[in-house]
Each structure stands twice: as C-alpha cells, then as structure tokens.
Amino acid sequence: MRKHGMAAGALTVFIHTNRFNNEPQYGNAATFELANATDTTDELLAWALKGLGRIYRHGFRYKKVGVTLLNLKLAERLTVRLFGQADFERAQRVMRAMDEINRRLGRDTIRFGIVNPAGRWQTKALRRSRRYTTSLKEVLHVK
Numbered sequence: 001m002r003k004h005g006m007a008a009g010a011l012t013v014f015i016h017t018n019r020f021n022n023e024p025q026y027g028n029a030a031t032f033e034l035a036n037a038t039d040t041t042d043e044l045l046a047w048a049l050k051g052l053g054r055i056y057r058h059g060f061r062y063k064k065v066g067v068t069l070l071n072l073k074l075a076e077r078l079t080v081r082l083f084g085q086a087d088f089e090r091a092q093r094v095m096r097a098m099d100e101i102n103r104r105l106g107r108d109t110i111r112f113g114i115v116n117p118a119g120r121w122q123t124k125a126l127r128r129s130r131r132y133t134t135s136l137k138e139v140l141h142v143k
Contacts, residue, residue, distance in 0.1 A: 001069065002099060007039040007078055009071030013051030018063040028055040031070070039075045040091040041098075041112060049114075 001008065011034065016027030030051035038044060048067045081088055101110045131138050 001072070002039050002075070002095060005075050006072045007037040007075040008044065008069035009034055009037040009073055010069075011044060011047050011051070012068045012070060013048050013055065013066070014068070015052070015055050015062055015065045017060050021061070023061060024059070026057055026060045028057075030054045033071075036081050036088070037071070037073050037075075037078055038088070040088070040095050041115075042091055042094075044069070045112060045114065 010032060012029055012031040014027070014029040017023065017025050019025060032047050032051060034043075034047065044067075051067075052065070098110050102108065
C-alpha cells in the first residue's frame with residue numbers, strides 16, 4: 001500500500017470456519033472507520049488485533065482470517081491530525097526506514113514481531129489454476 005502511495009481510511013477483519021466440515025460453524029467480521037486515514041503498519045495492526053479480539057470465539061477450528069483495507073486514499077493528501085500528529089509523523093519515518101531496509105536487503109528482513117514470526121505459514125496452492133495470462137512458461141503448446 002505504501003509502495004503505491006496509499007493510506008487506508010477503514011479496515012475490516014474477518015474470520016470463519018470451514019463450511020464443508022461437519023463441525024460447529026462460525027463466521028464474523030468487524031469493520032472500523034478510522035478517524036484518520038493511515039499508512040503505518042503499527043496503527044493498522046492495532047486496529048486489526050482489536051477487531052480480532054471482538055470477533056474471535058474459542059472452541060472453533062478456523063479456516064481463514066483476514067484483513068481488508070478500505071477507503072483507500074492518496075497518502076500525500078492526508079489531513080493533519082488534531083491530536084498525535086508528531087507521533088504519526090514519527091511512525092511514518094519508521095515505516096519509510098523499514099521499507100528501505102526491506103527493499104535493500106530483501107522482503108521481511110525487518111518486520112513487526114507479531115507478523116508471521118516463524119515464517120512458516122504460506123497459502124495453499126493445491127488447486128491454483130495456471131497463470132496463462134502472466135507467465136509464458138505456463139502457456140499450453142499445441143502441436
């Protein structure tokens with residue numbers, strides 16, 4: 001998002017179980033309209049964790065949890081905050097420094113500890129379709 005110069009004005013957190021299992025089912029979502037649009041990971045993480053705390057219920061086997069950023073706007077047009085502007089500007093400088101380190105040394109060289117700390121999780125691609133429109137190596141050749 002920061003790479004494209006955008007900031008989020010709202011955020012939705014969602015969670016759900018596997019609807020194809022014969023186990024108890026649960027799904028929910030929480031949406032927050034942010035008082036001030038932001039592009040800082042720490043602020044977005046805080047809101048995401050707050051949302052997860054509201055919708056999480058113990059005793060379910062969850063299949064998916066996610067965060068969707070909404071009301072995207074150009075970061076250069078963010079309005080000045082009435083309270084906490086200095087803290088926000090400091091957080092933006094920290095984000096720029098983290099982005100630069102990751103650009104130079106590789107993705108996830110530096111990150112927030114709560115963000116995939118062990119680096120073990122990856123999306124399943126078992127039923128992923130081929131990328132015919134974006135990868136020439138995967139285009140079918142007919143003889």
